[in-house]
Amino acid sequence: MIPHEHLWIPVTLFAAFAQTIRNAAQKHLTASLGTLGATLVRFLYGIPFALLWLGFVHVGGGFALPEPNAPFAGWIVLGAVSQIGGTAFLLQVMHERNFTLGVAYSKTEAIQVAFFGFVFLADPVGPGAVAAAAFGTVGVMLMSPMQGKHALRALLTGWTSRVALFGLASGTCFGLASVGYRGASLALEGVPFPMAAAY
Template structure:
């Protein structure tokens, strides 16, 4: 199935906008459902929408069937589990810091992926790449270390850990999509979405049923706001996966920096949280650092 060369960019912008809206809704649910409960909303209520998407794709995009093999499921499990942990850490950070600053922390994802490559895979980074890492790290320090905020390092660490796991998740899901070797990239991406959400729904529902049954009941009782958050989560993931099917994770995540701008609009217009000049400087340094890494590094 042919795709226009710029189509991945459209998919990425749509995904970033939907994800920003979903993050804002999940953040509002954290106070009533807790971190794990609010995390589960995107999976439990998003899974039915993924099935609808898959049905629509099968009707609209005729394609030969393809087998779901062990390699595919291994990639999906990696992506699904990493995304659960990443989302929980992100929401925990949002409880302690502003929405826009936490979103900026998660944008360190490309930098952390590069570092993992050096440590684990023995990759070599250029001088520009190291400059980018220093600039982005300075942004983290700018937002985290300030007089009178001794506990500011905790949300920074939560945000950075979330970014790392989001990177692992993206790699896992892209690996799953590419392993299918399907005629239609749309069908491959949507199939991966359904399988990923199914795994995440089963894992978290089982966990809550065993360790926090009242929390699981609370999720079902909060179905009205949760349904829309679930739809936004599934919708955003659908477009992320479409972008991953067409382009490398590095390029997709570079353009995804636009989410920081979207988060700033949400923070000022909806959540009514102020972003200080120091936070603004930190966000700018993170964006510049990540941009340098993926353009000159």
């Protein structure tokens, strides 16, 4: 039996495994359904799991269903539309020849979440967060294609390539989605965290 405080380890490993399989399946779906069709499949596939989790938290956890309000609805729309956009851009990245570069740039999501959280939710951004964002940015820049004497030019122009722009757009959309979902949870004042997160 796994101790309660260590449950996050197998859950994280399973989630990473499932995400890898999902991304591979989506790449093949995109070939037959197109980018938007594969994006739709991803969301339709997730609905039953989201409803099951909500039911588990409600019935199994004994948490009452909250009453949605206008700010909650606004944040949810922002999160949902941004999530769809992020998925569409990421699937587009997978069609590009140098898709690993685009995926690397999509990982700027964490940096962008900190920025959008500060702008839209007035989240504090301390020195640790600034340092993490700076190191993350440098890490992503180091993953851009650099060769020989043109390394600096490759570093600067890597951000403007088609695949990098798709990756950055994906990261931006996923960052906005994260902030939208957090804003929706915060809009449900007085609702316990497990239900606010599931709802």
